[in-house]
Amino acid sequence: MAGVREDLEAFAAELFDGFFRADQRRWGQVYVRGLLLDGRRKSVEPMAAKLGEDGNRQALAHFVTTSPWNPAHVRARLAWKMQEAVQPAALVVDDTGFLKDGDASACVSRQYTGTAGKVTNCQVGVSLHLADDHASAAVNWRLFLPTSWDAASPDADPVKVARRKRCGIPADAGHVEKWQLALDMIDETRSWGIDVPLVVADAGYGDATAFRLGLEERKLAYNVGISSRLTAHPAHARPVTPTYRGIGRRPVATYPDKPMTVKELVIQAGRQAARPVSWREGSRPGKGRSGYKRMHSRFVALRIRPAGREIRQATEGAELPERWLLAEWPSTESEPVQFWLSSLPSGMPLATLVRLAKIRWRIEHDYREMKQALGLAHFEGRTWNGWHHHVTLVSVAHAFCTLQRLARAPKDAAQG
Known part of the structure; x- marks a missing residue:
């Protein structure tokens, strides 16, 4: 276990090196370590209870919810690291639902998600993965903003629009189709120097002629x-x-x-x-x-x-x-x-x-591991930035698990 912790500290130090403040680098590593601990719930409070001397609930909550760090910087470093490890054959676009009981979290709405196989109360995240048969890694994310949250839309819900400020949704964030979010992520990821000449997606994207033309x-x-x-x-x-x-x-x-x-x-x-x-x-x-x-x-x-x-x-x-x-x-x-x-x-x-x-x-495998073992859907914060921070940190934890598997036995990693 000591060796794994040392590996994690080195991995986190590499990914969080761009953080300006030492306390951000520290709590980033601690948060990822909390995601990797055994336990059914990976929200801040149960993680803090298991982290021993690092179990500062307030500091962890501040880091993931309100600390002003840009997740794109971490995602870029993650993409560079995982491109070398995965040697991807494709960029894979997909989306997944985050089921919610209430309606206070950013972008929650009654909408279809394949996670539940029906229309239900949820957030939907669009993700971009580097993938080959033996391994994959989620390196970019977007939170889908339904028309009900967009003040410029004829379908806007005044209650949800009024909640935007409380949720910290940027003023310029409006409704964008998922296929366009996917193209935006591809553009951003390519701007980091990630060059993968093939894109794979399901029919939710493939049926969109504009996506294929893009x-x-x-x-x-x-x-x-x-x-x-x-x-x-x-x-x-x-x-x-x-x-x-x-x-x-x-x-x-x-x-x-x-x-x-x-x-x-x-x-x-x-x-x-x-x-x-x-x-x-x-x-x-x-x-x-x-x-x-x-x-x-x-x-x-x-x-x-x-x-x-x-x-x-x-x-x-x-x-x-x-x-x-x-x-x-x-x-x-x-x-x-x-x-x-x-x-x-x-x-x-x-x-x-x-x-x-x-x-x-591979992406279905990613979602399953991130949700069942790494707390992807356990974030209890309600803000736009908090969601983006959490999914980025879960992607870091998942990438660390992938690297550990590849180091042990590449064939085992391929079989998941």
């Missing part, structure tokens, strides 16, 4: 989930320009056939187009060589041209760009069950497309 503008490849109703043309489809008769505006090239949904395109290709792929070892015992069950299924990969008004406007009537459509079609199912859209090169092997699409399992 990645293309940034010259970033993507492999994102999409819903079955997204429309596209087959790759062989070509636009036709009607003859110009010299009157009015010149006609724009259009595709003669209506686009189909991606589900229809895959079904048209047929079950025979599905190929078996295994992409990683799971965490449950099985009959594999290592003793762990291999994750496997059947997949169809097609070249398509995504359709839609926003894409047509972006291409200005030119030929729609080709993309990969990847669909999972298990042998036990009568139709495909999951879909992804990718801008990776046309020669990409099917196994690589599948592995990168499935890399999001």
